[in-house]
Amino acid sequence: MIAHLLSAFFIVGNSMFSKFLSVASLMAILVSLLGVSGCDSKPLEIAKAVKSFDTDQQRDAHVADMRKNHMDRLMHKRDQTMHEGVRTPKYSLKACIDCHVPAPTESKVVRHTDPEHFCATCHAYVSVKIDCFQCHADHPDKPATAAASNILLNNNLKIATENTSTEAVAK
Amino acid sequence: MNKRITFSEAGSGKGFLTLLAITGGMAAVGFLSFLFMEHSGHHVTGMNNQIVWGLPHVFAIFMIVAASGAANIGSVGTVFGKKIYQPLGRLSVITAISLLLGGLMVLVLDLGHPDRLIVAMTTFNFKSIFTWNILLYNGFLAIMGFYLWTMMDRSKLAKSLYKPAGYLAFLWRVILTAGTGSILGFLVARQYYDAAIMAPLFITLSYVLGTAIYSLVLMAAYKWTGRDLGDAVLNRLRYTLAIFIAAVLFFEVIRHLTNLYATEHHGIEAFILRDGGIVTAIFWLGQILLGTLVPLFLIWCKKLRNNRKALGAAAILAILGGASLIYVVLIGGQSYPLVLFPNAEVTSTFFDGIVNSYSPSIYEFMLGIGGVGVALLVIVLAVKVLRLLPDSLADSVADPHHKS
Amino acid sequence: MSNKMNQNDGVNGNINSYRRKFMAGVAGLATVVTVAPGVVLRQVQAKDPAEAVTDKKRWGMLIDTNKLTDGGDACIAACKKEHGWGDEKLSSNEQDAQWIRKVKVTEKLTKNETVLPVMCQHCDTAPCADVCPTGASFKRADGIVLVDKHICIGCRYCMMACPYKARSFIHETLIDQRPDTPRGKGTVESCNMCVNRVDAGKNPACVDAAPQAMLFGDLNDPESDISKALKEYGGTQIRADLGLNTGVRYWGI
Numbered sequence: 001m002i003a004h005l006l007s008a009f010f011i012v013g014n015s016m017f018s019k020f021l022s023v024a025s026l027m028a029i030l031v032s033l034l035g036v037s038g039c040d041s042k043p044l045e046i047a048k049a050v051k052s053f054d055t056d057q058q059r060d061a062h063v064a065d066m067r068k069n070h071m072d073r074l075m076h077k078r079d080q081t082m083h084e085g086v087r088t089p090k091y092s093l094k095a096c097i098d099c100h101v102p103a104p105t106e107s108k109v110v111r112h113t114d115p116e117h118f119c120a121t122c123h124a125y126v127s128v129k130i131d132c133f134q135c136h137a138d139h140p141d142k143p144a145t146a147a148a149s150n151i152l153l154n155n156n157l158k159i160a161t162e163n164t165s166t167e168a169v170a171k
Numbered sequence: 172m173n174k175r176i177t178f179s180e181a182g183s184g185k186g187f188l189t190l191l192a193i194t195g196g197m198a199a200v201g202f203l204s205f206l207f208m209e210h211s212g213h214h215v216t217g218m219n220n221q222i223v224w225g226l227p228h229v230f231a232i233f234m235i236v237a238a239s240g241a242a243n244i245g246s247v248g249t250v251f252g253k254k255i256y257q258p259l260g261r262l263s264v265i266t267a268i269s270l271l272l273g274g275l276m277v278l279v280l281d282l283g284h285p286d287r288l289i290v291a292m293t294t295f296n297f298k299s300i301f302t303w304n305i306l307l308y309n310g311f312l313a314i315m316g317f318y319l320w321t322m323m324d325r326s327k328l329a330k331s332l333y334k335p336a337g338y339l340a341f342l343w344r345v346i347l348t349a350g351t352g353s354i355l356g357f358l359v360a361r362q363y364y365d366a367a368i369m370a371p372l373f374i375t376l377s378y379v380l381g382t383a384i385y386s387l388v389l390m391a392a393y394k395w396t397g398r399d400l401g402d403a404v405l406n407r408l409r410y411t412l413a414i415f416i417a418a419v420l421f422f423e424v425i426r427h428l429t430n431l432y433a434t435e436h437h438g439i440e441a442f443i444l445r446d447g448g449i450v451t452a453i454f455w456l457g458q459i460l461l462g463t464l465v466p467l468f469l470i471w472c473k474k475l476r477n478n479r480k481a482l483g484a485a486a487i488l489a490i491l492g493g494a495s496l497i498y499v500v501l502i503g504g505q506s507y508p509l510v511l512f513p514n515a516e517v518t519s520t521f522f523d524g525i526v527n528s529y530s531p532s533i534y535e536f537m538l539g540i541g542g543v544g545v546a547l548l549v550i551v552l553a554v555k556v557l558r559l560l561p562d563s564l565a566d567s568v569a570d571p572h573h574k575s
Numbered sequence: 576m577s578n579k580m581n582q583n584d585g586v587n588g589n590i591n592s593y594r595r596k597f598m599a600g601v602a603g604l605a606t607v608v609t610v611a612p613g614v615v616l617r618q619v620q621a622k623d624p625a626e627a628v629t630d631k632k633r634w635g636m637l638i639d640t641n642k643l644t645d646g647g648d649a650c651i652a653a654c655k656k657e658h659g660w661g662d663e664k665l666s667s668n669e670q671d672a673q674w675i676r677k678v679k680v681t682e683k684l685t686k687n688e689t690v691l692p693v694m695c696q697h698c699d700t701a702p703c704a705d706v707c708p709t710g711a712s713f714k715r716a717d718g719i720v721l722v723d724k725h726i727c728i729g730c731r732y733c734m735m736a737c738p739y740k741a742r743s744f745i746h747e748t749l750i751d752q753r754p755d756t757p758r759g760k761g762t763v764e765s766c767n768m769c770v771n772r773v774d775a776g777k778n779p780a781c782v783d784a785a786p787q788a789m790l791f792g793d794l795n796d797p798e799s800d801i802s803k804a805l806k807e808y809g810g811t812q813i814r815a816d817l818g819l820n821t822g823v824r825y826w827g828i
Contacts, residue, residue, distance in 0.1 A: 299706050520673065
């Protein structure tokens, strides 16, 4: 039966060979165009981090490690935080965002859809789509004074607001 | 001894291309609708936080249940050794596979995160009947493929495995439909579900839907390929259909009587049977009158014996009835409010205590149609490239008891 | 800014006095250690952030509906502020998320009315976690029921299974989520008992918004305020007939 199927395929292939060739060559041209367009673009400058390390050595080690392993670090920490409640700042996505994405100002909020967003810069360049920011905040919280304006406008609340700002719980 | 049965592919031609265009078009419509829903989010659908499963789930459950029933034709031939059913087995298996594919496609594409299918396939919670169903559906596809191979290959090995494959397929099928019914049966929170009878009800329903769809596919295929199809085969299908329609009616009567006896279920029963508006109308008109009583009449009325139009109409109505049953169970069951406090009226900003209404959007309907399109497309292609249809199913060929 | 801080102090002071009254009123058992005026030692101890949660604790909540004069409005507002829900632009009312809601219950015969806030009840044997195909719905070791949105496929089976209608599905793309509360399109969410605050040793936002009527604490610790209050006076579970052993208990329903 399989032999029969195969032979049927070849017969069809023969009679449509010229058509196949034209489609294939068209595809080849399109794909090569894609390559040309890729060659032209240069990656954007990566945004500077807000905080800096004590020594250059520390920074270089961090950069080297995170360039290669950030996805694994984040994934590991993700499950630890979610399921075990481990909330150290190390490898926490929130800590990454707090340092690598500028806090919103009155005029500008940097979001993951903007090319200058720290994560977006590389991810757009290498065409790797991430869905972190479907759920996670893609920028640090607004400064405390502006934070209340968003949701609480029409709530005349007199409730105790404990400081829930973004400082990570440090040991 | 009846004549040797030979199988062959359906011929090509305008009819084939037309079918291909229609079913492919349906599938394309479904795909476009999926892209739109996935891009926008579910706010473009009629579903909400009260009616969380809508029309796509009606389509999906319908097709998944029907898939199991369609394979029943093959099982009757293999497991119960009925000779007349054996030539029907190949088409039966293909119909089952294609229906399951269509149903699963709708189910998956309606997820909030269809992009995480790989998560669903690799991360399991074995306490969830859903997880078991994922395994059962995948297993079903594999086993049906294996079963089809034992039917079609001429090697000794395949022949020797035909019976075991048939038994395995039969057993798997029953468990699969029980599992699908249990998706609703295992919900303690909802008044209309939470009952073990859901499993046998769905198993029986699967035979109705499967037999009805199979009969229509068979009649259409034989008409359009110009092959002979005798009354003997069709009458078997006709009575199979009738018996299972009656069995579904029996389970439904028992289910409602049980509910009517328990005071805590009076509210939901009054809603479904009397006060539910559109749901009540679908129950009485769609499920009971058009979907059960009329097809039973069409099949058992003596004047309509051997009347193919009557069988076709009965099959279509049985499909309508089955779809109505699933709609009433799924949408009706969710429309009725959860009981937070028995014996009390409950109101809130989150629609507690009120009957929720559901009006499906065009996108949900298109997605469902897309699933049906995919199922039919697979059948059309399979019939074209594989030797599924016997050259003739005339009485002299197919009926082992035929006297010429 | 300094004005604001002073205001906050004032409110805190009020709340602490409420809390003292409530605790004293609760059972007369609770001994509240005051270090300085207006400063109360917390029952809720911050855990070491590097440490995994264990089942030694089981977090729970007690809500006294009689003392909740606004029926829970302040709690709901505090929850919205903490987690940022209720702001969905494209969704219809029926599609909007609601983590906590005010429910009015009128007994059919007597017409007796009760108003109470209803949210995820943090069941011990949570039906949502049972039915979830991927294990995205789960109960943390310390009894808090959560959705792991990383592996939630959006099938909504948990919403079918929840007897309390506590869960919402997100129907649209969200932006500007609260940094401590990730939530997004195509996933299911519900009250998380302010797990971020609890892990930092704070009370859930709703409890801090209505301290006169709500207690939060460890149900496994017989010496906690909530355990003592529940031992003395009991506490009602919604749909206790389902036997889910909820973490949220009520007085006055």
